[in-house]
Amino acid sequence: MRETLAEWRPAVDEAIDDLVPREIDAEYLESFFGEPTYEYDPDGIQRALSDPLWDLLDRGGKRWRAVLFLVFVEGFGEDPAEYLPYACIPEILHNGTIIVDDVEDEAAIRRGEPALHHLYGQDVALNAGNAMYFLPLKILTENPADLPAEQRLAAYEMLMYELNRTHLGQGMDICWHNEHEVRVTPAQYLEMCACKTGCLGRIVARLAAIITDQPPEVEEAVANYAELTAVAFQIGDDILDVENSLGRAGEFGKEFGNDVREGKKTLLVIHAIEESPPDRAQRLQEILEANANTDEEVLEALSIIEEAGSIEDARERALELAAQAREEIDGLDFDAETSRKLREFTQFVIDRDV
Amino acid sequence: MRETLAEWRPAVDEAIDDLVPREIDAEYLESFFGEPTYEYDPDGIQRALSDPLWDLLDRGGKRWRAVLFLVFVEGFGEDPAEYLPYACIPEILHNGTIIVDDVEDEAAIRRGEPALHHLYGQDVALNAGNAMYFLPLKILTENPADLPAEQRLAAYEMLMYELNRTHLGQGMDICWHNEHEVRVTPAQYLEMCACKTGCLGRIVARLAAIITDQPPEVEEAVANYAELTAVAFQIGDDILDVENSLGRAGEFGKEFGNDVREGKKTLLVIHAIEESPPDRAQRLQEILEANANTDEEVLEALSIIEEAGSIEDARERALELAAQAREEIDGLDFDAETSRKLREFTQFVIDRDV
Incomplete structure (x- = not known):
């Protein structure tokens, strides 16, 4: 299982990057969240969502929820590579709960660095954590595996x-x-x-x-x-x-x-x-x-x-x-x-x- | 619209009470959330979910989201009374966002009383607010209108x-x-x-x-x-x-x-x-x-x-x-x-x- 984890981790992170890019622009926002009625602020959403999410992910984590998902998919006789966006669902959910739990517990440290609410403020951290509850669920609507x-x-x-x-x-x-x-x-x-x-x-x-x-x-x-x-x-x-x-x-x-x-x-x-x-x-x-x-x-x-x-x-x-x-x-x-x-x-x- | 709001409010509150009763017991938990693998703690869930939710609802609010929903339903030629559980979806979601927003803004007062995190602690308030994001969505699965x-x-x-x-x-x-x-x-x-x-x-x-x-x-x-x-x-x-x-x-x-x-x-x-x-x-x-x-x-x-x-x-x-x-x-x-x-x-x- 150790090798399987190491093998899939880069592909999982790439799939997460497709869903929430490290660099947010208007084109991404329009394609993932739908056309704005007026005009999005990509800079604001960069700081509100992408920065905290990637800060946490880049601190480590084995992505074992995503990889366990891929092991099941392979066990069920399908090609895991085709279902990578779905593997991100439990992984993003999990990282969202970490951010929210740390606010709830008033934790100081997460993965060896200050908990996210200490770096970004409680408001940004919480909203990012909650956004990470709903963002992965939208993948089902995007329907990448048809x-x-x-x-x-x-x-x-x-x-x-x-x-x-x-x-x-x-x-x-x-x-x-x-x-x-x-x-x-x-x-x-x-x-x-x-x-x-x-x-x-x-x-x-x-x-x-x-x-x-x-x-x-x-x-x-x-x-x-x-x-x-x-x-x-x-x-x-x-x-x-x-x-x-x-x-x-x-x-x-x-x-x-x-x-x-x-x-x-x-x-x-x-x-x-x-x-x-x-x-x-x-x-x-x-x-x-x-x-x-x-x-x-x-x-x-x-x-x-x-x-x-x-x-x-x-x-x-x-x-x-x-x-x-x-x-x-x-x-x-x-x-x-x-x-x-x-x-x-x-x-x-x-x-x-x- | 004022009369419509007053007219429907009691029925909306009753419908919310059916979804999250003021008094939680094991039977409710089993029927709404599914059978436990081991054993629920109704007392804990009373304090974690029902108490904060009803504390906030009992402070007031016009339930206009629920009532506006019922006005639309009636306008579409259906009997609003048959869709009351669905009217609770936006109402519970809205009250959940209030609890979470107050934590994010570090608000002191809500509807004339201390904000919920000041009464129940930040951990309980936040978890209740987040539970109120997902609880109403389960109503669609319960499928009361078939x-x-x-x-x-x-x-x-x-x-x-x-x-x-x-x-x-x-x-x-x-x-x-x-x-x-x-x-x-x-x-x-x-x-x-x-x-x-x-x-x-x-x-x-x-x-x-x-x-x-x-x-x-x-x-x-x-x-x-x-x-x-x-x-x-x-x-x-x-x-x-x-x-x-x-x-x-x-x-x-x-x-x-x-x-x-x-x-x-x-x-x-x-x-x-x-x-x-x-x-x-x-x-x-x-x-x-x-x-x-x-x-x-x-x-x-x-x-x-x-x-x-x-x-x-x-x-x-x-x-x-x-x-x-x-x-x-x-x-x-x-x-x-x-x-x-x-x-x-x-x-x-x-x-x-x-």
């Missing part, structure tokens, strides 16, 4: 389903974060991940199935694969934060325990509060609720999580989800190469150690 | 066209606001209004035309009517700020000249800078660029605008746009009552004095 009307409608309906659930997931996550008490069930945590992270994965998979006209059961199987992999990825993230923190806590001057410091209600925290003796659960809750914690307190919280067996519990769940994801793929008629890539992708997601 | 596939697809394609242009308009406006120099042409200013304010009006008109299956030339005529009326409305806003400020400048303790204080590049400012003698244009530019101005300076700027004949110029343009809007309606086969309402609506927009 899809029949039913497929275009199916794609729109799918996108509205998934993008609505994305906002439910983000809503749950934000609300829990603003609450003091940990009152969430493991099932609700998994649902939050399935909505917030999973839906964009589902868009990748379902869009590939819809535009290549797969039967509903195939679309569902690849959607489940993508969702399960995304949820496993999210849990892997939570595990890594605790494990790396426990390993790093002795090192002088290194930050550790960020999730605990932020009071994040991860699957591990939810498990530890459910499974610890009442006084330890109470103590963990206290540390999470506090506005600031000493290193010793953070370490204490991490120990409570470790002693409750929450790391093993989370790892078991992640492995189980990854196994389920692979089963979805095994039930399909993909060629050996595609199956290998998809299994490798899921494996990569739970194996990574950074 | 529309054939072509009409649903046409509605989605129309919405993507207009919502993309909305973000172009907002992008131009924000960029100009952040720039010091006034370098915009009147045509670009009108385009900004047509995109930013006009597109939501166009959505109202085109959606009514699409779901009642009108021919393309009718859809285009009502879209033009709505756009022209919206642009006239925007210019009316700019005129009012200058006129009320000139009238109020002598009154002790009253705020005046808000647009000048904000450095807003209105049509009047653009005209005044083009038409004034170089030293006066230069002075106006200076006052607009300054971070803070005394009352005397604001008054000086307003006088430059007045002396340039910019108020008359703007009023002529607004009247011309309103006349064009009425012509679009006169060319259609509406019954006398619908034509009267639509003419009245355009008249109201340019006549208002608050």
Whole structure:
């Protein structure tokens, strides 16, 4: 999968450049957005849209959503090169959510540089992020692969389903974060991940199935694969934060325990509060609720999580989800190469150690 | 039109309540957003979505976008009551843009109360605003009026066209606001209004035309009517700020000249800078660029605008746009009552004095 990512990345970036050029002119605006009633201001739109978008994209990112889409398309027996504009849909959407999330979280840094709202102002950053929600959806109307009307409608309906659930997931996550008490069930945590992270994965998979006209059961199987992999990825993230923190806590001057410091209600925290003796659960809750914690307190919280067996519990769940994801793929008629890539992708997601 | 607004408002609010109930439960979530993979958290979604949405709606608003939609539907010979869920599409979209705009502008007050991000936090407010971009679009998939596939697809394609242009308009406006120099042409200013304010009006008109299956030339005529009326409305806003400020400048303790204080590049400012003698244009530019101005300076700027004949110029343009809007309606086969309402609506927009 690593080679596939490297192989397709330049073509994906070229396809994005076709949709939102680095240099905006009146001709592009007219052809993509339609004729103006009066007169566009290409300079303004350069600064409002193209500059922030390309600033973020040029900072990196593997474009794995676009590439996973192309892997599916190839697995469905079609030529990926013909569907490059569609591969940009989840990729631009994803980068739009990054800009908006950073405003919501008041993040300082993104991909090693100041978050976009610090460079362009909150107004420009937010409007660019939101524009990146709608701009990719217009690709379906442009219809570069000459899809029949039913497929275009199916794609729109799918996108509205998934993008609505994305906002439910983000809503749950934000609300829990603003609450003091940990009152969430493991099932609700998994649902939050399935909505917030999973839906964009589902868009990748379902869009590939819809535009290549797969039967509903195939679309569902690849959607489940993508969702399960995304949820496993999210849990892997939570595990890594605790494990790396426990390993790093002795090192002088290194930050550790960020999730605990932020009071994040991860699957591990939810498990530890459910499974610890009442006084330890109470103590963990206290540390999470506090506005600031000493290193010793953070370490204490991490120990409570470790002693409750929450790391093993989370790892078991992640492995189980990854196994389920692979089963979805095994039930399909993909060629050996595609199956290998998809299994490798899921494996990569739970194996990574950074 | 005033009676029509009062008449329909309760039914519109009931229809919105059907789409996003004031009290969220698992059953609603499942029926509107689809079955969860694991388990929803209705309490979280109550606070993330329903509470902010209804807080804003309960503060007022005439629901004129929904009502204008219903007037069109009736004019096209259909029963408005059957299309109430569709009337909510532009209304929820509009209220979503209000929440997001207030974050972008760092507004303190909305409809006489603290802006939503001050009450719910920037994260909740923004996510709710963005959820309100996608939630109404799902109504087309729910398909309450049992529309054939072509009409649903046409509605989605129309919405993507207009919502993309909305973000172009907002992008131009924000960029100009952040720039010091006034370098915009009147045509670009009108385009900004047509995109930013006009597109939501166009959505109202085109959606009514699409779901009642009108021919393309009718859809285009009502879209033009709505756009022209919206642009006239925007210019009316700019005129009012200058006129009320000139009238109020002598009154002790009253705020005046808000647009000048904000450095807003209105049509009047653009005209005044083009038409004034170089030293006066230069002075106006200076006052607009300054971070803070005394009352005397604001008054000086307003006088430059007045002396340039910019108020008359703007009023002529607004009247011309309103006349064009009425012509679009006169060319259609509406019954006398619908034509009267639509003419009245355009008249109201340019006549208002608050």
